Amino acid sequence: MEVGLSLLAYRDEDLHVIFSPALDMFGYGHTDKEARTSFDETLEEFLRYTGNKGSLQNELARLGWKTAGRASNRTYKAPEFSRLLRQNDQLQDIVNHKEFRKYDRKVELPALA
Template structure:
């Protein structure tokens, strides 16, 4: 499985831990890894390559949102509930994700897949910030 990744994130309270569902499936002879709560994909010829690709996409996403300080707004756009005062992040549930992403709904209804829960640890340190994906 994928190793831990350190990345940049935007303005959110320190120490927030969130669980997201990540789906692994085969499409057109390619392994795909998809996190619908973030609308991020990774692809590869093997599952290991797909996880590496996914980790890179996650790192780039978190770096971009950190540099632009847009993570909270971006998560809201993806249907997350963001309560910065209470330090809570809630990703959208499966039903909402199926509504938001019809292609995702078709994928999990028409092909074998494996669901893995991932925990993202979002940590702020003064001016710099990072996220650890476990």
């Protein structure tokens, strides 16, 4: 199942950072490309680990995601950015104190979680 994910790209001293507030997940690198690769690897490992443990749905619920439907046709909805901004101190710090670029990206979540 494909879902939209908001990502923030910013610099923290000498590092490029990609942050997904909806997954509370980061990628880092010396270049933007390295940060994106790091984020992709972190996301892949998260999905592999939670898939193997059968805990993806519980983890997404803990992060504020809404899920509906049975495993074969489950849908996922990320929390609204405005809600994340109210609840996530790290996100507030990025938005209030860093120059950042927000963009949306499609990611594939497993249908059987």
